[in-house]
Amino acid sequence: MIDKRKNDHIFLAASPESQIGDSWLDEVVLVHRALPELDLDDVDTRTTFLGREISMPFIIGAMTGGTELAEKINARLAKAAEELGVPMYVGSQRVGIVKPEARRSFEVVKANAPTVPKIANLGAPQISRLPDDQLLRWAEEAVNMIDAAALAVHLNPAQEVFQPEGEPYFKNVLDRLRFLKRSLRVPLIVKEVGNGISKEVAGLLNGVADIIDVAGAGGTSFVVIEGLRAKEARPELYELAQEFKGWGIPTAAAICEAKAAFKGPVIASGGIRNGLDGAKALGLGADYFSASQPLLKAALDDKVAQAISRMLKELRIAMFLTGAAKVQDLRKAPKVFGPRLESWLRQRGVSC
Numbered sequence: 037m038i039d040k041r042k043n044d045h046i047f048l049a050a051s052p053e054s055q056i057g058d059s060w061l062d063e064v065v066l067v068h069r070a071l072p073e074l075d076l077d078d079v080d081t082r083t084t085f086l087g088r089e090i091s092m093p094f095i096i097g098a099m100t101g102g103t104e105l106a107e108k109i110n111a112r113l114a115k116a117a118e119e120l121g122v123p124m125y126v127g128s129q130r131v132g133i134v135k136p137e138a139r140r141s142f143e144v145v146k147a148n149a150p151t152v153p154k155i156a157n158l159g160a161p162q163i164s165r166l167p168d169d170q171l172l173r174w175a176e177e178a179v180n181m182i183d184a185a186a187l188a189v190h191l192n193p194a195q196e197v198f199q200p201e202g203e204p205y206f207k208n209v210l211d212r213l214r215f216l217k218r219s220l221r222v223p224l225i226v227k228e229v230g231n232g233i234s235k236e237v238a239g240l241l242n243g244v245a246d247i248i249d250v251a252g253a254g255g256t257s258f259v260v261i262e263g264l265r266a267k268e269a270r271p272e273l274y275e276l277a278q279e280f281k282g283w284g285i286p287t288a289a290a291i292c293e294a295k296a297a298f299k300g301p302v303i304a305s306g307g308i309r310n311g312l313d314g315a316k317a318l319g320l321g322a323d324y325f326s327a328s329q330p331l332l333k334a335a336l337d338d339k340v341a342q343a344i345s346r347m348l349k350e351l352r353i354a355m356f357l358t359g360a361a362k363v364q365d366l367r368k369a370p371k372v373f374g375p376r377l378e379s380w381l382r383q384r385g386v387s388c
């Protein structure tokens with residue numbers, strides 16, 4: 037049952053139907069600088085993540101685990117992460133905790149990527165009902181399974197509503213996150229899964245999360261994916277999901293909201309499809325960017341290193357053409373916003 041769900045997610049996410057395609061990053065123009073006053077070779081994309089040097093401010097997104105196919109994908113993602121020196125998330129590890137035979141599909145990540153920072157993953161609805169001792173045991177098992185440098189907890193209320201076997205249990209999540217922050221020996225990352233984090237939620241996460249990942253709307257939609265999974269057996273759920281398929285905070289707006297309210301580092305994700313999107317996200321103030329679906333497709337074709345190298349090249353070009361020698365310089369690049377983003381920011385009282 038859980039195996040089928042994990043493989044359904046992989047195949048549906050890899051298909052164009054799962055992509056809603058409006059991150060609003062096309063509403064952000066980085067202004068061209070005809071006098072960069074540096075050579076392309078001077079551009080330095082290196083930065084640090086969780087205290088370790090990485091080759092670019094990019095993180096392979098949280099996706100999968102639990103099945104044979106997931107194991108193959110995780111191994112390919114991990115090999116490329118290690119080769120290119122970028123961090124990587126894994127998908128939700130509940131399956132690896134409750135089903136010991138599924139553990140291998142996660143352990144391949146530490147075997148193939150021994151040195152880069154790896155991020156463990158659990159879901160908010162699953163942790164919301166766990167008492168302290170069991171929660172700490174789950175979190176430690178998830179971290180140890182991949183030798184993780186941080187634990188991510190994903191907030192996915194929209195996905196749980198439309199998932200046929202969904203668990204929309206979000207009471208008590210903030211309290212459980214506070215407990216993890218107090219008890220865990222690694223930093224805590226709180227992320228969405230494609231519907232975005234608002235300034236109100238980002239504000240609540242101050243002092244609770246060490247890092248947040250906005251995972252905004254505009255790329256992979258789990259509302260659409262769960263609706264498609266429900267289509268035959270539960271057509272009414274499919275129809276409901278169709279109505280909500282555009283739900284969420286577009287990624288460009290979510291980055292600005294999160295940066296306005298959260299005091300720690302912010303990861304931009306959701307519909308980031310190339311290094312130029314990544315450069316725009318950094319220009320808006322994000323500290324790192326992450327992508328999932330493009331790397332899932334690359335992993336299925338066994339071309340992950342090529343996909344990441346291409347992102348790196350695109351980021352370098354965007355940095356050169358804005359005169360940014362270092363990643364942090366992108367923040368200073370002048371930007372022009374399209375009308376939807378400008379109006380959103382004005383109405384929400386957020387400057388970016």
Ligand SMILES: Cc1cc2nc3c(=O)[nH]c(=O)nc-3n(C[C@H](O)[C@H](O)[C@H](O)COP(=O)(O)O)c2cc1C
Pocket residue numbers: 045046049097098099100126127128157189190227228229230251254255256305306307308326327328329330332
């Ligand atoms: C096949 C697949 C499975 C996913 N599973 C998880 C998961 O287990 N945990 C999680 O935090 N996010 C999960 N995500 C969500 C991604 O981390 C990301 O937030 C979302 O896909 C938006 O990014 P994208 O538009 O670049 O794909 C998954 C994404 C994909 C494509």
